[in-house]
Amino acid sequence: MIVVGAGSAGFAAAVAAARAGAHVCVLEKSGAVGGNAAFSHTGFRAAYDGPDAIAPFVADLAGYELPGYSVADYAADLDRFGVPPALRDALAGDSYAALEWLRELGVRFTFNRSLHGRFEPGLVLAADGLVAAWERIAAAHDVDVWVDAPVERVVVDEGVLVGGVFMRADAVIVCSGGFQADAARRRRHLGTAGGVVRGSRHDTGELLEALIEDGAARAGGWGEAVITPVDAASPPAEGGNRMNRYSYPYGITVDAAGRRFFDEGSGLLADTYAVVGRLVLERGGAWQVFDAAGTRLLKRYAYDFATPRRADTVAGLGIDGLEETVRAFNAACPDGPFDPTRPDGRATIGLDPPKSHWAVPLREPPFRAYAVTGGVTFTLGGLAVDDGARVLGEDGAPLPGVFASGDVIGLFHGGYPSGAGQTRNVVFSRRAAASATGRA
Ligand SMILES: Cc1cc2nc3c(=O)[nH]c(=O)nc-3n(C[C@H](O)[C@H](O)[C@H](O)COP(=O)(O)OP(=O)(O)OC[C@H]3O[C@@H](n4cnc5c(N)ncnc54)[C@H](O)[C@@H]3O)c2cc1C
Known part of the structure; x- marks a missing residue:
């Protein structure tokens, strides 16, 4: 055989x-x-x-x-x-x-x-x-x-x-x-x-x-294809898991114009990551933005290897339009408990696109922005x-x-x-x- x-x-x-x-x-x-x-x-x-x-x-x-x-x-x-x-x-x-x-x-x-x-x-x-x-x-x-x-x-x-x-x-x-x-x-x-x-x-x-x-x-x-968000500095092939940028549910993702373009908290990572990378690719790349509280949740996904932009203010990250996006996002976040381990129902109010879970304002400096692209996993x-x-x-x-x-x-x-x-x-x-x- x-x-x-x-x-x-x-x-x-x-x-x-x-x-x-x-x-x-x-x-x-x-x-x-x-x-x-x-x-x-x-x-x-x-x-x-x-x-x-x-x-x-x-x-x-x-x-x-x-x-x-x-x-x-x-x-x-x-x-x-x-x-x-x-x-x-x-x-x-x-x-x-x-x-x-x-x-x-x-x-x-x-x-x-x-x-x-x-x-x-x-x-x-x-x-x-x-x-x-x-x-x-x-x-x-x-x-x-x-x-x-x-x-x-x-x-x-x-x-x-x-x-x-x-x-x-x-x-x-x-x-x-x-x-x-x-x-x-x-x-x-x-x-x-x-x-x-x-x-x-x-x-x-x-x-x-x-x-x-x-x-x-x-x-x-x-x-x-399954296309997932990976570091924009990934090699053309065989970068493997080290390049994964899978903590987007705990921050926001914006395009080059600083605009959000999908619901980062629509569901569990396992169900969304294969689609998110494609959306990122369609935008020609994106930024994942976290405040210090969000950053504390990142370690499990090898973000340690990345070189993010880091600043004490959102404006200091140098991404056009981001300040306005974060202001609107923060204003739309509800009060209530935040539970990163399960869909917690903490959804934005009146925001388009919404963030359906884990909507926590980005307030605590320093802020970090990770450049990401789409990583094709398999067709x-x-x-x-x-x-x-x-x-x-x-x-x-x-x-x-x-x-x-x-x-x-x-x-x-x-x-x-x-x-x-x-x-x-x-x-x-x-x-x-x-x-x-x-x-x-
Ligand atoms: C970075 C990464 C992480 C992943 N993590 C997971 C995970 O944790 N869990 C999970 O379920 N899935 C994961 N996947 C998905 C994974 O692709 C598949 O599920 C699985 O590895 C595919 O196995 P396969 O044997 O079909 O193909 P492959 O592992 O791609 O093997 C195919 C082999 O066929 C050979 N080949 C191709 N053409 C020919 C030819 N003409 N003649 C002879 N040989 C040929 C290739 O060289 C290759 O060695 C991951 C994928 C990637 C890329």
Whole structure:
């Protein structure tokens, strides 16, 4: 069996297939394994019943709130991003079992980032050293991993073309990621090639396109990508999590003219960050502005690495129009308690655009302004698959012998609930391996 791409989806598929008795070869185009996971802290969103369900994964639960996140909660979150029902039920329903499988294989977990011991719903655990763990586990399962092996074409029902050479396989599982690292494809499908790529520079989408030319059907949001706010000084690719600028719910974001242009407090970070980056990109960049009280909430998101403008007055930040914006914003903030750990209902009054939660006046000097741009994380347009991760043709029938998992499958529209990417990789890679080995 051939698995294309040695990211986290590829490794999961390869190991699952090897455990089912297949001889597996992973073909990776770049010189290194890991794909986007190498740039990520690999948070996993999973349904869980409460503290007892988390206890097997981490040593000490003291100080954390673990209220549970049901399969129905997860399914409802996936519904907001247009995931087709059969695939939604697969992902939500298998999510906890996916984490158990990883743990049994020897992947270690830690707590995801929390704020005062509280997590975004379902986003409790992160894998610790996932890429190194996969390398170890794959070797223990006699999986061959070949780097510098770019696959040019999947020959349906026969194998692949790699470096001009045909390799026969009983089944091919495609895990080659999205097309976010290819500027021309971004411009064609997303309408813009702006911003930076947060992860691997090798996810360029050529195999995805070749499969579509050969009759695979498309699914997911083809005009869309997860685009998040990142430091404006990020490198063009592979800046990773260090560049994240995710504390916008605790301040305001303004464009070059000093105007707010979206509701920074419309919901939990996990639900909004994928959309906010796109809005920032549409404005050609933006400033995130915080006062000293807001700044105290920033540390969890690596703002320490940034070089903000800093001043004792709002005017001193040197952003046209900002003083007036802050004056109007402060006047619209209500009284009442502020709770950064949950949507607190502290909404502006009579302001357009509103700030629906966490509306606290910016008063305490020093003030800081962080320049941000859009960081393209992964594209949402991909291959249509069924709940057995079989790649579907235009006629809705599976292409014989071709399976897929990870960012290369089209699942989400308009964003994704954060942490659902890594979990999707495991769930659909296991299903792809089961379908593929059942066939072989
Ligand atoms: C900075 C960052 C942080 C993230 N954090 C999280 C998180 O915490 N939780 C979460 O759920 N999601 C997160 N994501 C989302 C993440 O992109 C995906 O969910 C996941 O990593 C995709 O895995 P994948 O294996 O499908 O693709 P990738 O990891 O992109 O791997 C694809 C691999 O295929 C190879 N390849 C491409 N084309 C070919 C070819 N033609 N032949 C051979 N090989 C090829 C590539 O080189 C690459 O190694 C994050 C993404 C980024 C960029």
